[in-house]
Amino acid sequence: MIEKRSKVDFRLNAIVDGSLRDRGNLADLAALAARNGATLIQYRDKEASTRDLIGEALAIRAALAGTGAPLIVNDRVDVALAVGAAGVHLGREDMDPAMARRILGPDALIGATVKNAADAEAALAAPVDYVCVGGVFATLSKRNPDPPLGLEGFARLRALFAEARPELPVGAIAGIDAARAGEVLRAGASGVAVISGIFRAPEIAAAAARMRRIVDQALAERGS
Template sequence: MTRIDYRLNAIVDAGLADIGHLPDLAAIAARNGATLIQYRDKTASTRLMIERAQAIRDALLGTGVPLVVNDRVDVALAAGADGVHLGADDMAADTARRLLGPDAIIGLTVKTPEDADRAGRAPVDYACIGGVFETLSKVNPDPPVGLDGLKALRDTIRRLNPALPVGAIAGITLDRIPEVIAAGADGVAVISALFRTTDIGGAVRDFRTRIDMASKETRI
């Protein structure tokens, strides 16, 4: 499996098309400090998703930043993406690993203690806990887990797999980064606070700087 730098996962959601060309948004994020790009699309056809994922992949060439596709192993394979991010109702991680191979990146969403136990035992490269706070970027029927829930779920994962990177998602703002990192996250996944801003590159740089500072303070 692959060691992932999960400090800043910039999620390029299809809903951002009103802001700009998705590959361009991905490239801006990658060139300004994002360490992982995730393409998420809940409505497009399979053909369009493959085309978009390929275009994002091409836009990231030379940046060294990997691309994962949300939910869809088939799209990740067809587009030549670096891997996939799986939710609780998606393909099982061991099946995805068998299809994608040992070098692919596989991430899991974690919302419950059962999810955390599964993530700690699964052949995955990172886990992302959420939603930590309320968010407008995604309809979420489950209540936020909060900082205490983040810490508890992270501790469950780490007891089973101490080296697995653990991220946090949902409602993550620049000001919340220190408390999220202090609660045990290695990094964060962000959409609106990065892309729905007047200066996307600046927002990405600010997030990366704050994450690195918070991580350094936590280690002291």
């Protein structure tokens, strides 16, 4: 029996990707998003060395001090452990969540990517604190060999969690901008994971604040 967990606020997961360095210092970008509504910061960098990942994650963690937004490291359990991050986000080819839980301990936040029904079944049996379903829409932020799920595909996977683990936050990711955030919330999302919709906007602070308002309004309208 998986213990019930509701220790993560997934309303607005701002993903600070290594590709955003042209927009500024990653730690500064993370802090800007957190100060303007992001409830969770995820650091993702597919190209950096382990040493550079640790250095960047330490800088981001320091920049988030006092914001209330925890830092999650994408993929790398070792980096999350080394820098004292709040947790880790795992894809289908990453470390098994149960093993990550043994390494990081009971208080760590562990999230999982869900792309299809098989992923959903695996996540339902795993000690995860949230899942992120996607990609819902097409995105330029990450190469994705799988076709977009669309709102109907997202809703089908969301329903599996609503029935089996209703307390589990289920986020939506990929191609989510201000217009689409309300759509995925109305389809049952607990929140949204965003890269370009915040960090590629002309005004990052304003984009984060607007996205947070949209999410909060949609959740209030459905009584969540």
